[in-house]
Amino acid sequence: MFFTSQQRETIEALSELIIPTTDTPGAITAGVPEFIELIVAEWYDTEDRERFMLGLTEVDERTQALAGVVFSQSEADTQTEILSALETEGQARIMSEEDPPTPFFQQFRGLVLSGYYSSEIGLRQELLYQPIPGRFDGCVDVSEVTRPVSDGN
Amino acid sequence: MARQERYDAIVVGSGITGGWAAKELTERGLRTLVLEAGRSIDPENDYVMTTQAWELPFRGRRDRIRQERERPIQRECYACDEWSEKFFVRDDENPYTTEDGKPFLWIRSRQVGGRSIVWGRQVYRLSDLDFEANARDGFGVDWPIRYADIEPWYDHVERFIGVSGQAEGLAQLPDSRFLPPMNLNCAEQHVRESLMNHFGGERVLTIGRCAILTANHGGRRACHYCGTCERGCTTHSYFSSLAATLPAAAATGRMTLRPYSVVHSVIYDPTSGRASGVRVIDAETQESIEFHGRLVFLCASALESTRILLHSATERWPDGLANSSGQLGHNLMDHTMGGGAQGLISGMDDKWVYGRRPNGIYLPRFRNVSEQHPDFLRGYAYQGGGSRTGWARGNDMPGFGADFKHALRAPGPWQFRFYGFGECLPRESNQVTLDPDRVDAWGIPVLNIQCEWSDNERAALSDMSIQAAEMLEAAGASDISTFIEDNPPGLTIHEMGTARMGRDSETSVLNGWNQSWDVPNLFVTDGACMTSSGNQNPSLTYMALTARAVDYAVKQISDGRL
Numbered sequence: 001m002f003f004t005s006q007q008r009e010t011i012e013a014l015s016e017l018i019i020p021t022t023d024t025p026g027a028i029t030a031g032v033p034e035f036i037e038l039i040v041a042e043w044y045d046t047e048d049r050e051r052f053m054l055g056l057t058e059v060d061e062r063t064q065a066l067a068g069v070v071f072s073q074s075e076a077d078t079q080t081e082i083l084s085a086l087e088t089e090g091q092a093r094i095m096s097e098e099d100p101p102t103p104f105f106q107q108f109r110g111l112v113l114s115g116y117y118s119s120e121i122g123l124r125q126e127l128l129y130q131p132i133p134g135r136f137d138g139c140v141d142v143s144e145v146t147r148p149v150s151d152g153n
Numbered sequence: 154m155a156r157q158e159r160y161d162a163i164v165v166g167s168g169i170t171g172g173w174a175a176k177e178l179t180e181r182g183l184r185t186l187v188l189e190a191g192r193s194i195d196p197e198n199d200y201v202m203t204t205q206a207w208e209l210p211f212r213g214r215r216d217r218i219r220q221e222r223e224r225p226i227q228r229e230c231y232a233c234d235e236w237s238e239k240f241f242v243r244d245d246e247n248p249y250t251t252e253d254g255k256p257f258l259w260i261r262s263r264q265v266g267g268r269s270i271v272w273g274r275q276v277y278r279l280s281d282l283d284f285e286a287n288a289r290d291g292f293g294v295d296w297p298i299r300y301a302d303i304e305p306w307y308d309h310v311e312r313f314i315g316v317s318g319q320a321e322g323l324a325q326l327p328d329s330r331f332l333p334p335m336n337l338n339c340a341e342q343h344v345r346e347s348l349m350n351h352f353g354g355e356r357v358l359t360i361g362r363c364a365i366l367t368a369n370h371g372g373r374r375a376c377h378y379c380g381t382c383e384r385g386c387t388t389h390s391y392f393s394s395l396a397a398t399l400p401a402a403a404a405t406g407r408m409t410l411r412p413y414s415v416v417h418s419v420i421y422d423p424t425s426g427r428a429s430g431v432r433v434i435d436a437e438t439q440e441s442i443e444f445h446g447r448l449v450f451l452c453a454s455a456l457e458s459t460r461i462l463l464h465s466a467t468e469r470w471p472d473g474l475a476n477s478s479g480q481l482g483h484n485l486m487d488h489t490m491g492g493g494a495q496g497l498i499s500g501m502d503d504k505w506v507y508g509r510r511p512n513g514i515y516l517p518r519f520r521n522v523s524e525q526h527p528d529f530l531r532g533y534a535y536q537g538g539g540s541r542t543g544w545a546r547g548n549d550m551p552g553f554g555a556d557f558k559h560a561l562r563a564p565g566p567w568q569f570r571f572y573g574f575g576e577c578l579p580r581e582s583n584q585v586t587l588d589p590d591r592v593d594a595w596g597i598p599v600l601n602i603q604c605e606w607s608d609n610e611r612a613a614l615s616d617m618s619i620q621a622a623e624m625l626e627a628a629g630a631s632d633i634s635t636f637i638e639d640n641p642p643g644l645t646i647h648e649m650g651t652a653r654m655g656r657d658s659e660t661s662v663l664n665g666w667n668q669s670w671d672v673p674n675l676f677v678t679d680g681a682c683m684t685s686s687g688n689q690n691p692s693l694t695y696m697a698l699t700a701r702a703v704d705y706a707v708k709q710i711s712d713g714r715l
Contacts, residue, residue: 019553022558039211043214080554087552114214115212117545133378134378135507136376136378136509137336137506140505140506141505142563143503144505145505145506147562
């Protein structure tokens with residue numbers, strides 16, 4: 001186990017906020033937090049890992065300052081407000097700086113997306129699962145293929 | 154004392170050319186030994202076609218840290234992913250050296266089937282525009298053959314492997330014997346028509362020509378469009394030696410296939426002036442074994458075949474066997490890749506594709522076909538195609554939450570990309586030699602590779618990106634952006650040359666039949682033989698030359714000349 005239980009709770013809350021449970025399961029059910037832990041612990045290089053950990057700490061610090069509790073304990077509105085602020089700040093940095101390191105929100109959301117859409121739930125329930133399509137047609141009506149076809153990755 | 158065994162013919166390598174040599178030799182009655190440096194592959198157990206991302210520890214991202222240790226070079230190839238990395242060599246066992254600042258990426262497989270298990274499957278004929286190229290502008294030596302010499306052998310190979318594609322009647326890219334073409338998608342059809350209107354017949358966008366079956370063929374099944382061939386295909390729908398030529402050779406009862414057989418050198422008999430066989434190191438036991446045969450076919454891949462010859466130096470040829478010309482190891486080529494442009498195509502938002510086509514578009518060479526471009530010689534062609542973006546565009550969209558998640562269910566805009574592949578001039582200074590200071594895991598000296606692009610290749614890359622943007626503009630694309638990638642030689646994995654064919658023994662290693670000028674029972678039929686590179690994906694030409702060389706060699710034997 002790489003993360004502390006508090007870090008894990010923050011990651012779970014952030015993941016589910018980005019890909020929530022709707023008519024299909026969300027990030028937590030799809031195992032996204034476990035995937036993020038694996039990538040941060042065993043795939044990231046030192047620089048990416050340090051940036052991730054700093055960003056994660058900052059999420060809880062900001063929530064403490066704003067609401068007096070850690071992120072996972074805060075109200076839904078507070079969580080959304082903080083995540084929106086992180087997104088806006090990150091986007092501003094991407095627009096204003098020449099080739100900046102990926103800001104925390106964008107880094108985290110990237111992990112959630114790749115973890116969710118490579119999970120069994122993401123590939124089989126959220127996307128249209130066609131492991132063996134059997135034919136190729138280059139021009140069909142979108143209505144015939146209602147969801148993005150999982151690309152096998 | 155080393156063990157010894159005798160055969161009619163020995164084929165070194167079991168990949169795309171070794172499989173062809175084995176098939177053609179055994180079908181002509183020769184008892185043939187096929188030596189493969191790597192392990193056996195069992196499609197039932199080794200292919201990972203049905204493995205899903207969630208079944209892999211890193212979900213397809215690959216184990217970055219282990220790959221950096223074991224495959225720091227191979228991982229540069231897109232196909233060396235978490236599914237398929239086992240089909241590529243370990244770099245720590247198979248080193249080679251380059252000079253600082255002159256990288257060359259040598260992407261390799263050692264296994265029964267070789268790289269034909271993970272190849273790109275694109276197949277294009279060369280034309281006389283290519284076979285006459287060296288003679289026309291003076292780079293390299295003249296090819297000893299012309300299109301008419303190889304045409305029946307292209308037919309022969311294509312009939313067996315199965316090639317899907319669309320006949321276009323272009324002189325610079327002769328049509329193959331085609332199975333039905335795969336469809337262009339809506340965006341590609343639109344770009345094809347726009348280019349027809351704008352450039353007349355000069356720039357023709359066609360579906361990629363590929364060795365993937367669109368109909369059942371020769372006991373192999375039509376493609377099921379799962380889309381990731383490089384994981385291995387259990388229905389054998391794309392051509393590989395493992396799926397097609399090696400089984401044909403085995404069916405004759407005359408093939409002996411020996412895996413784990415690292416060829417150390419060719420044995421030369423000065424009395425007869427012939428190659429008497431090869432010396433092998435058993436990769437599992439390190440035992441040294443000799444195999445003898447009347448014919449030796451080197452099909453180990455361009456640089457491995459040349460490495461074996463360099464390591465087979467004799468008193469008569471101290472710089473490598475069969476090297477009277479001094480050209481062995483020289484004139485290394487690869488194709489450039491990565492000049493191009495991309496843009497968005499509007500107006501087809503209600504259309505999409507069904508299935509995952511393992512193939513893209515091809516836009517054949519149009520430069521230096523009828524008039525000379527002021528900035529560069531030779532030409533280039535594009536691959537690429539149209540597609541609608543998927544969930545990954547979420548990384549560039551604002552937002553999160555339920556609306557964000559549901560927005561990613563719809564496909565994104567149609568994008569279109571032209572990605573160029575260019576010809577590389579044959580230059581003597583691009584070369585391989587044996588590195589005196591380093592050996593591989595079997596004690597065999599490794600190659601030192603010196604290869605650089607020249608201004609001619611760079612000028613063509615630049616033109617690729619400009620012309621790609623111009624064509625996208627003609628097709629009404631928006632948000633057009635150009636790119637010129639800085640890919641080192643080797644990464645296109647079309648490495649070729651270093652034992653070129655030619656018209657005389659003073660300037661070439663092989664004659665017009667892929668036969669060594671110096672050692673008449675020695676043939677080299679993989680990419681090492683190439684006299685120029687063209688800009689087409691080369692495997693089809695290697696296969697045709699191999700079949701042609703076997704036909705010649707066996708006739709020479711029956712005529713009593715070999």
